Amino acid sequence: IVGIDAAIFMHPTTWKASGHVDNFNDPMIDNKDSKKRYRVDHLIEEYAAALSAEGKENEAAALLASMETLLAKDDFTGLKKMIDDNKMQCAVSHTCNWTEIRQFNLMFSTEFGTAVSSEEGNNIVYLRPETAQGIFVNFLNVQKTGRLKIPFGIAQIGKAFRNEIVARQFVFRMREFEQMEMQFFVRPGTQKEWYEKWKAKRMQWHESLGMPAAKYRFHDHVKLAHYADAACDIEYEFPIGFKELEGIHSRTDFDLQQHQQYSKKKMQYFDNDLNPETGKPYGNYIPYVIETSIGLDRMFLAVISQAYEEQDLSLPAGEAGTEEKKDSRVVLKLPPVLAPIKLAVLPLTKKDGLPAIAEEIIQACKPHFRCFYEEKDSIGKRYRRMDALGTPYCVTVDHQTKEDQT
Incomplete structure (x- = not known):
């Protein structure tokens, strides 16, 4: 797997080829009284959450299952009927109007250049809604310069932008966010095998962070995106419930085929490995992709x-005197592998040679992981600061350390 840093602004035809201009949409509904706009699935999910809070879990589950089915079929008439039949209200106007x-298309658009275009729309450019397309248009450049053989992956971390109508829940849903994406190119016919492999690999990666395994689950898509023949989400149990954290998709050869068609440039890879069935090289083909x-x-929010944790250390009135303290x-409580500071070295006092011993420990450990030294304030206050920073280990240098190095 190799890295790339693709452009944020790309030729607008890129997004026509990828299907984003025509298909990157969310169903929306407006309340006529408050003028507030809602994503349809969010409106129904909020109503279902209210039902669950009233103890009507079965009714809420049935409603969400029905919503998934209607969304999968793009049945907007059925969704509108569901909203009307259940008398779902706007949170602002409290009406059902x-x-x-x-x-509603989720891509941000702007204009490039200074001259007024003779034809409307000729100078429109989009902020990328995902980083994947930058990988696809550079696929052959990366493959040839790196002399890469299939299977191989191209990955990048970068900004993406989506015109979310309701950006909410802290950093869970934002209009500008950071993506980590990887496109893994495989031989056609092997995509199902690689899809299952990457599902397992990605779950192993999440568990390697030290997060509780019980907080994760797979959720298979009922409605597949226009480019996929298989798709699932890794969901995490946030305080707001199980929500999507990562998507794993078998994108077939859709993207490379589309970019080949629109750019008029071949996106084929020549595979000189021998096909055991024919005894001849596999030859030219457009690879399939696992994403x-x-x-x-969202990963940061999950962590x-x-x-x-906020711990209440208040003392009741009987223990603290006449008033409650x-x-x-x-x-x-960060998993040690994620903690920015692995070790704090804290001399008990600033004198008696203790700081010098602490400095020796810091110098010995610094080449291996990030360390922190502090001698200001009482040892208790320093412990508290390290607790708040998520530092997993603290070493206190006291007078016994001078005697026996403990």
Whole structure:
């Protein structure tokens, strides 16, 4: 797997070829009284959550299952009927006065150049809604310069932009976000095998971070994207429930075929490995693609929501005197592999040669992992600061250290 840093602005035909201009949409609905716009699935999910809070879990589950089926068929009439029949209200106006459902494209567009175009739309350019297309248009450049043989992957980390109508839930859904995507190019006919391999590899990666395995699950897509023959999400149990963290898709050869058609340039790979069935080289073909796509911001949110804890250390009135003594501390229980500072070295006092011993420990450990030295304030306050930073290990240098190196 090799890395790439593709352009944020690409030729607008790129997005026509990829299908984003025509298909990168979300169904939306407006409340006529408040003028507030909702994503249809979010409106129904919020209503289902309210049902669950009332103890109507079965009714909520049935509603969500029906929604998934209707979305898979793009049955907007059925979705509108569901909203009307259940008398779903706008959170602002508290009315059920809804428009018809319509599609809304999620790409941000702007204009390039200074001259006014003679034809409307000729100078439109889009901010990339995903990093994947930058990999596809550079596929042969990377393959040839790196002399790569299939199977191989191209990966990148970078900004993506989506015109989300409702950006909410902290960093879970944003209009500007960081993606980590990998496109893995395979021989046609082997995509199912590689799809299962990458599902397993990606789950292993998540578990290697030290996050609880019980917090993860796979969710197979009911409705496949226009480019996929198989797709699933790795979902994580956030405080707001199980939500998508990473997508794994078998994209077939759709993207490379489309870019070949629109660019008039061949996207074929020559495979000189022998086909055991024919005894001849596989020859020219357009590779199939397995994609893994994860939102870095969502991964950060998953880690923080698992690790962050506020501990109440208040003392009741009987123990603290006549009044209750309020106290609390923040503890960031980061898995050690993710902690930015692995070790804090803390001399008990600033004198008696203890800082010099602490400095020796720092110098011995610094080449191997990030260390932190602090001698200011009491040892208890320093421990608390390290708790708040998520530092897994603290070494205290005291007077016994001078005697026996412990």
